[in-house]
Amino acid sequence: MAPLPSSLVPFSLLFFALLPSILSLPDRYDVQTLAAIDQSPDSQRNDLDWEWQRTGFHFQPVKNWMNGPLFYKGVYHLFYQWNPYAAVWGNITWGHAVSTDLIHWKYVKELALVPDRWYDIKGVWSGSATIVNGKPILLYTGWTNSSTQVQNKAVPKNSSDPLLREWIKVDAENPFAVPPPGINTSDFRDPTTAWIGQDGLWRTAVGSKYRANDTGIILQYRSKDFAKWELLDESLHAVNGTGMWECPDFFPVAVHGQQGSENYLGEENAIQKFVIKVSLDETRFDTYVVGDYDPASEKFLPSFEALDIGTALRYDYGIYYASKSFYDPHKKRRVLLGWINEADKPTSDIRKGWASVQAIPRVVWLDENQHSLRQWPVPEINSLRKHPIRHTDLLLKQGEVFKVNGSQGSQLDIEVTFQIPKAHANDESDEFNFASSRVEGIPNNTLIYCNGSFPEAEQIIGPFGVHVLASEDLRERTSVFFKFLKFKGSWKTMVCNDLTSSSLASDATKGVYGGLVSLSSYKNRQALTMRILVDHSIVETFAQGGRTCITARSYPLLGSDNNAHIFVFNNGSLPVKATHLAVWKMDKIRYTTV
């Protein structure tokens, strides 16, 4: 149909209605029927430009890393890495969008930054925004005419303009930092939002890696005037064997409650902890660690060494990368913005004319366990909910699958609560071993718990959960589920997303994602909850109130729009009850330009 796009058209949202399924199937299936259906031959859609995969309520820049989000004069600003010329990486500029609710974005017609100086001519890469004396300043990485990564600064042309349309690079000061000795010229990028140290001077931090070995590090810089910056001897953090650290983030979290903070000084330390997050270039994971920060020595110490960067906690166990947080002074919260890549081939992206999407912004706060974070979609997203469907007390026997009537659609918000099955009534001690937290016994490959059989397990309960973006015949289904495993005498709870049957298309990566979910600090031990945001080709899962999150890409050929169904299922050996199920259709957002 359409020729290959020579330019990206991010504003045209087209949806194709699919042919109604010719198959009429019962409401309740058993596992044998499903297995038989799975044998049937593939059918391939090749007639469309795959525009039905375009998201309806996820902001869709093209493409790449997030840049400093910001709240200024009543407006949220989102800057994003964008190639104006193609749906592939290259010609990287800073696109700019504004919003008053973090959900309804408007594209700003002016690009914020484009490559036009010797110090950024090969690309204006990621960076961040800081309010300095009441006015925003951007710090960003430029790729120079000699292919070196350097740090630069830009200021608004008119800081009275709430839309901050135009930006000026400060030539006299740029670049303000070049790769120091011991650092490769290609391993020096992504300056953080700046903060003020105990000495009253500014700090910023840059992601890097030692040239001599595989140690990822965050370099720290200090400035009194935000113009001249000096490298500090001590790095903010470093971990052996983790490779290049991209998009570092460093922020305080309250020990109690959900309120955000931007105070990096000592006086609040008794009631706050600090988070360091980095994006690991080698694995493409956003990993983080919670710890204590001493503003006098400027040293960060992980609360648990076993949970340090790269070894344990991830923001998200699916596709979620290059995230950035910012303090939202309007709602006094810390908000996280992340980037969701495609999981199909670049040739498909070129054909679609777009690639990669912005995750729904998440509020972030410290879990009661004090060592991991919780994340939850900003409540503003709830304004898109309409036509709720509710069910209570659906009992799912072994191998049962229920279709949720009236829930067709590719734009949904789903909340489910399951009652945890009593593993074996005689075993008083069996409470799924709530004491086993992430701190000990973390398996280094959690995926083996999600898919297939796991012969080492002493006992398995589940999987039970929800199929979304499912065709009526269930040949296509994206499965989000819980599973309990007893292993070496202790129970693990997993939340998983199985994409192996998500699409009949052959070009999509169809993996299995999974993470452990901690029950130890969960008050209602009888209940397991999941919230799933479905938006055409995106499935974002928040398990146990946002204790474990999984973002996945699913490209169904059959199970889209009115032919996309929801099923609740139990493929385990013990009965499970879905005590509450709610499904909302989500409004489509029309993104306009301002």
Ligand SMILES: *[C@@H]1O[C@H](CO)[C@@H](O)[C@H](O)[C@H]1NC(C)=O
């Ligand atoms: C970058 O832009 C130039 C035009 O300015 C174009 O010729 C080139 O193909 C673009 N490269 C990519 C990778 O998009």
Ligand SMILES: *[C@@H]1O[C@H](CO)[C@@H](O)[C@H](O)[C@H]1NC(C)=O
């Ligand atoms: C890069 O630009 C600078 C400033 O114009 C110039 O001095 C330098 O020679 C250029 N380097 C290359 C490799 O072109």
Ligand SMILES: *[C@@H]1O[C@H](CO)[C@@H](O)[C@H](O)[C@H]1NC(C)=O
């Ligand atoms: C700066 O922005 C303000 C607010 O939008 C506007 O009133 C003013 O005219 C602008 N100044 C210039 C020099 O463009």
Ligand SMILES: *[C@@H]1O[C@H](CO)[C@@H](O)[C@H](O)[C@H]1NC(C)=O
């Ligand atoms: C340094 O960067 C160059 C690319 O600029 C790369 O080819 C080289 O392998 C890097 N060296 C190390 C030690 O990482």
Ligand SMILES: *[C@@H]1O[C@H](CO)[C@@H](O)[C@H](O)[C@H]1NC(C)=O
């Ligand atoms: C990596 O190299 C740096 C700089 O040479 C050095 O300080 C550090 O100890 C090295 N780390 C390891 C694990 O060898």
Ligand SMILES: *[C@@H]1O[C@H](CO)[C@@H](O)[C@H](O)[C@H]1NC(C)=O
């Ligand atoms: C990192 O490597 C250095 C140098 O080899 C070593 O002294 C240090 O113990 C290592 N740290 C960890 C946590 O393994």
Ligand SMILES: *[C@@H]1O[C@H](CO)[C@@H](O)[C@H](O)[C@H]1NC(C)=O
């Ligand atoms: C869906 O509707 C059918 C009748 O149309 C009914 O038999 C079935 O129980 C309903 N399923 C659920 C889960 O409510």
Ligand SMILES: *[C@@H]1O[C@H](CO)[C@@H](O)[C@H](O)[C@H]1NC(C)=O
């Ligand atoms: C986990 O790591 C340990 C030690 O590095 C290794 O012996 C073990 O085989 C790993 N297990 C899995 C499942 O990868």
Ligand SMILES: *[C@@H]1O[C@H](CO)[C@@H](O)[C@H](O)[C@H]1NC(C)=O
């Ligand atoms: C489970 O999933 C992982 C990752 O997708 C894969 O490497 C592994 O082979 C799968 N195992 C089974 C038994 O399917």
Ligand SMILES: *[C@@H]1O[C@H](CO)[C@@H](O)[C@H](O)[C@H]1NC(C)=O
């Ligand atoms: C249910 O479990 C069986 C046996 O482990 C497996 O073959 C089948 O694919 C599973 N079905 C679903 C829908 O997960």
